[in-house]
Amino acid sequence: MNKFVYDLPCFNSGGETKHMRISYALLLLLVLSGSVYGFTFSVVMTLPHSPIIPKDNPQTPAKIELGKQLFFDPRLSVDKSLSCNSCHNLAAGGDDDGMAKHLEQRTIRRSAPSLYNVAFQSVNFWDARAHSLEQAITEHLLDKNIMALQSENKLIQRLQSIKGYEVYYQAAFKHAKMNVQTTSKALASFIRTLVTPNSQFDQYLNGDKQAISANAKRGYKIFNDYGCMSCHFGVYFAGPAPGPAYQMGDGFYELFPNYLGSDYDKKYDLTSDDGRVQVTGDAADRYLWRVPGLRNITMTAPYFHNGSVNDLNEAIRIMGKVQLGLNLNDNDVRDIRAFLESLTGEYPEIKLPRLPDTHGLSLQVK
Ligand code: HEC
Numbered sequence: 001m002n003k004f005v006y007d008l009p010c011f012n013s014g015g016e017t018k019h020m021r022i023s024y025a026l027l028l029l030l031v032l033s034g035s036v037y038g039f040t041f042s043v044v045m046t047l048p049h050s051p052i053i054p055k056d057n058p059q060t061p062a063k064i065e066l067g068k069q070l071f072f073d074p075r076l077s078v079d080k081s082l083s084c085n086s087c088h089n090l091a092a093g094g095d096d097d098g099m100a101k102h103l104e105q106r107t108i109r110r111s112a113p114s115l116y117n118v119a120f121q122s123v124n125f126w127d128a129r130a131h132s133l134e135q136a137i138t139e140h141l142l143d144k145n146i147m148a149l150q151s152e153n154k155l156i157q158r159l160q161s162i163k164g165y166e167v168y169y170q171a172a173f174k175h176a177k178m179n180v181q182t183t184s185k186a187l188a189s190f191i192r193t194l195v196t197p198n199s200q201f202d203q204y205l206n207g208d209k210q211a212i213s214a215n216a217k218r219g220y221k222i223f224n225d226y227g228c229m230s231c232h233f234g235v236y237f238a239g240p241a242p243g244p245a246y247q248m249g250d251g252f253y254e255l256f257p258n259y260l261g262s263d264y265d266k267k268y269d270l271t272s273d274d275g276r277v278q279v280t281g282d283a284a285d286r287y288l289w290r291v292p293g294l295r296n297i298t299m300t301a302p303y304f305h306n307g308s309v310n311d312l313n314e315a316i317r318i319m320g321k322v323q324l325g326l327n328l329n330d331n332d333v334r335d336i337r338a339f340l341e342s343l344t345g346e347y348p349e350i351k352l353p354r355l356p357d358t359h360g361l362s363l364q365v366k
C-alpha cells in the first residue's frame with residue numbers, strides 16, 4: 001500500500017502558468033477519481049515493488065528470462081554491434097551516459113533514458129510517441145538508427161539463425177511464433193522487473209524521519225513550494241503513473257522551456273528540437289514533452305532530451321529559470337539536489353544470462 005502524503009503544491013506568486021493550472025486540475029481529478037475507484041492517489045508516493053502489468057502480456061519467469069537474453073544479445077542489431085544494454089547500461093544508471101548521440105553510422109539526436117522504473121511511465125520516449133513499452137520496443141527493433149533490422153522478416157531470419165532461441169520462445173509463448181510482437185513482449189516483461197524501491201526518500205515517507213538529511217528535507221519542501229512538484233509528482237515524479245484512473249497511453253505533457261527566451265535556450269540548444277509537434281503535427285504541441293521521472297536522477301547524467309547538460313546542479317538551475325521563471329540561489333540548488341539524491345533506490349541484482357550459441361559457427365553479417 002502506498003503511503004498517502006497529501007501535500008498539494010503551492011506556488012509562489014511568480015511561478016504560476018497556464019500549464020501548471022492544468023496540472024492542478026489533473027491532480028484534483030486524480031484524487032477525486034481515486035476515491036471513486038477506491039484506490040489511493042497522492043502527490044508523493046513510495047515506489048511500489050512492481051508496476052502495473054498489462055493484461056495482454058502477463059509476467060512469467062520464462063518470458064522474463066527470454067527478455068533478459070534478448071536484452072544482452074548484440075545479435076539483435078543488424079550489424080551485431082549493439083545490444084539494448086549498449087545504450088541502456090544496466091550495470092550503471094540504465095541509460096547511455098550521453099554515448100548514443102556520438103555513434104558513427106547512426107543519427108541519434110536524443111539522450112537514451114534510463115530503463116530502471118520506466119514501466120511507471122504511461123507513455124514512452126521523450127515525445128511520448130509510443131503508448132506502451134511493447135510499442136516502443138517494436139519501433140526500436142526496426143528503427144534504422146537503433147537496432148536497424150528494418151523489417152520484421154529480417155528480425156525473424158536473424159532469430160531463426162540462432163538455433164538455441166527456439167526453445168526459449170517455445171517456453172515463453174507456447175504456440176506463438178518468433179516474431180516482432182513476441183520479441184517486444186519478452187523484452188517489455190524483463191524491463192518491468194527493473195524497479196528500484198526503498199530509496200532513502202521512500203524510507204522517509206514510510207515514517208523514518210532520520211532517513212534523509214536536513215538539507216534534503218528543505219530541498220523537498222522548496223521542490224514543493226516553488227512548484228517543481230506541479231509537474232514532477234506521483235510514484236516516479238513524472239506525473240500520474242498507469243493505474244485505475246490513468247491508463248497506459250494517457251500522456252502527461254508539459255512545455256519545456258515554459259519561459260522561452262532565457263540565455264539557456266541557446267547555451268544548451270533547448271529549442272531546436274520542438275518535441276511533440278513532430279508526432280501530432282499540431283502547432284499547440286510545439287515544445288511539449290513528456291514529464292520525465294526523477295528517481296535515480298543522480299545516476300543518469302547528462303540531462304534533458306538532447307543530453308546537453310552534464311551537471312545535475314546546472315540542470316536544477318535551468319529548471320528553476322526556464323520552467324518557473326526563478327533564479328535559484330546556491331542553497332536552493334544544493335538542497336534540491338540533496339532531495340533528488342535521496343530518490344536513488346536499491347538496484348536489483350541482475351545475473352548475466354547465457355545466450356543461445358550458434359554451435360561453432362559465427363553469424364555472417366551481410
Ligand atoms: C543506439 C542506442 C540505443 C539502443 C541500442 C537501444 N536504445 Fe532504447 N533508446 C535509445 C534512445 C536514444 C531513446 C530515446 C528516443 C526518443 O525518446 O526519441 C531510447 C528509448 C527507449 C525506451 C523508451 C524509454 C522511455 O523513457 O520511455 C525504451 C523502452 C527502450 N529504449 C528500450 C530499448 C530496448 C529494449 C533495446 C534493445 C532492443 C534498446 N532500447 C536499444 C537508444 C537506444
Ligand code: HEC
Nearest residue numbers: 227228231254256289290291292303304305315319320323
Ligand atoms: C512545467 C512543468 C515542469 C516544472 C515546473 C519543472 N519541470 Fe523538470 N522537467 C519538465 C519536463 C517537461 C522535462 C523534460 C525536458 C526535456 O524535454 O528535456 C523536465 C526535466 C527535468 C530534469 C531532467 C530529467 C532528465 O532525465 O534529463 C530535471 C533534473 C528536472 N526536470 C528537475 C526539476 C526541478 C528541480 C524543478 C523545479 C525547480 C522542475 N524540474 C520543474 C517539466 C517540469
